[in-house]
Amino acid sequence: MMDENGILFVLSGxxxxxxxxxxxxxxxxADDLAYSIxxxxxxxxxxxxDGVDYFYKTHEQFEKLIADNELLEHARFVNNYYGTPRKYVEDTLAAGKDIFLEIEVQGAMQVKENFPKGVFIFxxxxSLEELKDRIMSRATESPDAVLKRLKEARSEIEMMDAYDYVVVNDDVERAVTKIQSIIQSEHCRRERIAxxxxxxLEDG
Known part of the structure; x- marks a missing residue:
């Protein structure tokens, strides 16, 4: 027996x-997950x-959605807004479909504030040394930018206590298996199916 509503899973780090x-x-x-557009x-x-890659809005429309609290999170990059629409997430969950959101730490904290019943995975x-190697292997950033990212990473790691689960990404396949186990476990929580x-019992 599954719970009627889907679950919002938030992957961050x-x-x-x-x-x-x-x-x-x-x-x-997993073919039973919806990706948060x-x-x-x-x-x-x-x-x-539209509605597949992104939901496209004008600046005026987007700012009205912010004012009306219709976004679970939002940020502005290079004069454009990006955000997670609350209605799309809630409608998908109401249809019984799990939805998966991959997002930066600051955005995840906004989602947690606006949708605390989500499941948050860090x-x-x-190691920090391996994280440094991964950032440097992109070869797209200056040494100063790498150091800045590492400093940000340290402060973001300190926010780990705000999450429900922690998965170490030492091997991609193993990390994915752990996340699938988290998804299955969350569907077995007593309060979701009680x-x-x-x-x-009432019908019987």
Missing amino acids: PSGVGKGTVRKKLFER SMTTRERRAGEQ LFPP KQYKKL
Whole structure:
């Protein structure tokens, strides 16, 4: 027996820890997860579809959504807004579908404040040295930028206590298996299915 509503799972962790890689591998394995589609004010690129790649909004529309508390989180990058629409998440969950959100730590803390019943998973690097190697292997940032990212990573790791689970990403396949176990375990939580069992007893 499954609970009627889906569950929001939030994967977060410092930059360079491999969130995107783990999320992609998870979706290769799991076909019963919905991916949280973000909302943005940036121009649609060739081949992108509204409601598939992003939900596209004007700046005015986006700012009204912020004012109306219709976003679980939002941020601004290079003069464009990005955020997670509350209605899409809630409608997906109400349809009985789990939804998965991969996001930076600051955004995850916004989601936790606005949607505390989500399940928050912190992806942890095997070591700070390996995290440094991963960031440097991108070869897209200056040494100063790498040091800044590492400093940010240290402060983000200190926020780990705000999460429900911690998964060490020392091996992508192993990390994905652990996240799948978390998803299964959350569906077995007593409080998620107690209502249905009580209804069975009432009907009997």
